[in-house]
Amino acid sequence: MTPRGHRISVEVNGHMQEGEVPPRLTLVDWLREELHLTGTHVGCEHGICGACSVLFDGEAVRSCLMFAVQADGHRVTTVEGLTGEDGKPGALQDAFCETHALQCGYCTPGMLIAAHALLEENPHPTEAEVREAIGGNLCRCTGYQQIVEAIEHAAAKLAERGVR
Amino acid sequence: MKAASFEYARASSIDEACALLREHGDGARLIAGGQSMVPMMAMRLARPSWLVDINGVPGLQYIRVEGDRLRVGACTRQRALERAAPASRFVPLLSQALQWVGHIQTRNRGTVGGSLAHADPSAELPLAACVLDAEVSVRSTRGRRAVRAGDLFTGPMTTALAADELIEDIAWPIWREDRVGSAFTEMSIRHGDFALVAAAAQVALDGEGRCVRANFGVGGADATAVAFPKLAETLIGYRLDDDVVAGVAARAVALLDPGEDLHASADYRRHLAGVLTRRAFCEARDRAIAQREGQIRQ
Numbered sequence: 001m002t003p004r005g006h007r008i009s010v011e012v013n014g015h016m017q018e019g020e021v022p023p024r025l026t027l028v029d030w031l032r033e034e035l036h037l038t039g040t041h042v043g044c045e046h047g048i049c050g051a052c053s054v055l056f057d058g059e060a061v062r063s064c065l066m067f068a069v070q071a072d073g074h075r076v077t078t079v080e081g082l083t084g085e086d087g088k089p090g091a092l093q094d095a096f097c098e099t100h101a102l103q104c105g106y107c108t109p110g111m112l113i114a115a116h117a118l119l120e121e122n123p124h125p126t127e128a129e130v131r132e133a134i135g136g137n138l139c140r141c142t143g144y145q146q147i148v149e150a151i152e153h154a155a156a157k158l159a160e161r162g163v164r
Numbered sequence: 165m166k167a168a169s170f171e172y173a174r175a176s177s178i179d180e181a182c183a184l185l186r187e188h189g190d191g192a193r194l195i196a197g198g199q200s201m202v203p204m205m206a207m208r209l210a211r212p213s214w215l216v217d218i219n220g221v222p223g224l225q226y227i228r229v230e231g232d233r234l235r236v237g238a239c240t241r242q243r244a245l246e247r248a249a250p251a252s253r254f255v256p257l258l259s260q261a262l263q264w265v266g267h268i269q270t271r272n273r274g275t276v277g278g279s280l281a282h283a284d285p286s287a288e289l290p291l292a293a294c295v296l297d298a299e300v301s302v303r304s305t306r307g308r309r310a311v312r313a314g315d316l317f318t319g320p321m322t323t324a325l326a327a328d329e330l331i332e333d334i335a336w337p338i339w340r341e342d343r344v345g346s347a348f349t350e351m352s353i354r355h356g357d358f359a360l361v362a363a364a365a366q367v368a369l370d371g372e373g374r375c376v377r378a379n380f381g382v383g384g385a386d387a388t389a390v391a392f393p394k395l396a397e398t399l400i401g402y403r404l405d406d407d408v409v410a411g412v413a414a415r416a417v418a419l420l421d422p423g424e425d426l427h428a429s430a431d432y433r434r435h436l437a438g439v440l441t442r443r444a445f446c447e448a449r450d451r452a453i454a455q456r457e458g459q460i461r462q
Contacts, residue, residue: 044165060272
C-alpha cells in the first residue's frame with residue numbers, strides 16, 4: 001500500500017509553495033525535483049557532505065536529513081534566495097568569485113549557506129570561527145583555503161559598506 | 165540512499181505521541197531532529213512503518229534550573245543547549261561535550277533527547293549523561309518513569325526504553341561545590357566525526373586542592389559509554405596529582421572491552437582511553453584550581 005500523501009505549504013525564498021508529498025520524499029528532493037530549485041546540491045544523502053545545506057527558519061540545516069512533509073508551515077531559504085533583490089550575486093557570492101573559492105562548484109551552495117548563516121550571526125568572525133562554520137561541508141577539490149579567504153573577504157566588504 | 169516508504173503522523177502533544185506509538189506498535193519510531201534517524205533510514209538500517217514526528221509538540225523544548233538540576237526538554241536542539249547561559253554556567257561539562265557533537269548544521273536540528281535515545285556508544289551526550297548521572301524522564305501511555313543514565317544504555321544503539329516509550333525530560337545534576345572543574349575531550353579522524361574514543365571528567369576540590377567529589381567516563385571503548393563512579397570515589401581526600409590521575413585512568417582502562425573496526429584496533433582504543441582520561445581529568449582539575457584562584461583575586 002502506498003502511504004498517503006500530505007499537503008504541505010512552505011515559504012521558500014519568500015514565496016509560498018504548496019505541494020502534496022509522500023512522507024519519504026526528502027526536503028532536498030522536493031526543492032530540486034518539484035520546485036526546480038536545483039541550486040541546492042545532493043551529495044551523500046546521509047548528512048555527511050553538507051552540499052544540501054539550506055536555511056530552515058533562518059538556521060543552516062541539511063535538507064537531506066529532513067522530509068519535505070516536516071517543512072510544512074516553515075520557512076526555507078536556498079542558495080537561490082541569497083541573491084539580492086535585483087537577482088545579482090550578493091557580496092558573499094562575489095567574494096567566492098574574487099578569491100577563486102570554487103572549482104567544480106559542487107560544494108559551493110552548501111558553503112554559501114553555511115557562510116551566510118555564520119555572517120548573519122557573527123559579522124566579524126575569526127579564521128577559526130570561519131573554519132568551524134564550514135566544518136560540516138566537504139570540498140573535494142580541496143580548496144578550503146580560498147573558501148576561508150572568501151568568507152573573510154565578504155565579512156570585510158560588508159563591514160566596509162556599513163551593511164552590518 | 166532513499167528511505168523506504170512509511171506513514172507519517174505529526175503529534176501535537178506528548179499524550180498523542182504516546183498513543184500513536186502504542187497504536188502502531190514495534191514498527192513505529194519517533195523522529196525528533198532526525199540527524200541519526202534519517203541517515204539510518206536512508207541506508208535502510210531502519211525501516212519504520214510509521215514515523216511519529218514530535219518536533220511540533222509544545223512543551224518539549226526548554227532549559228531551566230530547578231534546584232540542583234538543570235532540566236532540559238527532550239526536543240531541545242543541541243545548538244540551543246550549547247548556547248544557553250544556564251548550561252555553561254551550571255553544567256559546563258554539557259557545553260564542553262556539545263562542542264564535539266557533529267557540526268553546526270546538525271546541532272541546529274539534532275536534539276538532546278534524540279542523542280540519548282539513539283545511544284551511539286561513541287556519542288558525546290550519552291557519555292556526559294553517564295558521568296553526570298543524569299536522570300531521564302520517560303513517558304508512555306502506561307505512565308511516567310525515571311531512568312538513570314547508567315541504566316538507560318544497554319548496548320550499541322540499544323536502550324532500556326520500550327518501543328512505546330518517549331523521553332520527555334533530562335535532569336542534569338548541578339554540582340554546587342565552590343571549586344568545580346570539568347573537561348571533555350576526544351579523538352576522531354576529523355573534528356565533527358564520530359569519536360574513536362572520548363573521555364569526560366568532573367571534579368570538585370576543597371580549599372587545599374583535595375578532591376571532595378569526582379566522576380569520569382569513557383565513550384567509544386565499550387558497548388556503551390561507561391562512567392566509573394566507584395573508581396572516582398577512591399580519589400576523595402587526595403590531591404589529584406598527575407600520577408594519582410594516571411593510576412585511576414589505568415584502572416579504568418583495565419575495565420574496558422573495546423571493539424575494533426576499520427578505524428581503530430581494540431589496543432589503540434584502549435591506549436586512547438588512557439591518554440584521554442588523563443587529559444580530561446587533569447584539565448578538569450586545573451579548571452577547578454583556576455576557579456579558586458579567580459575567586460581569591462576577587
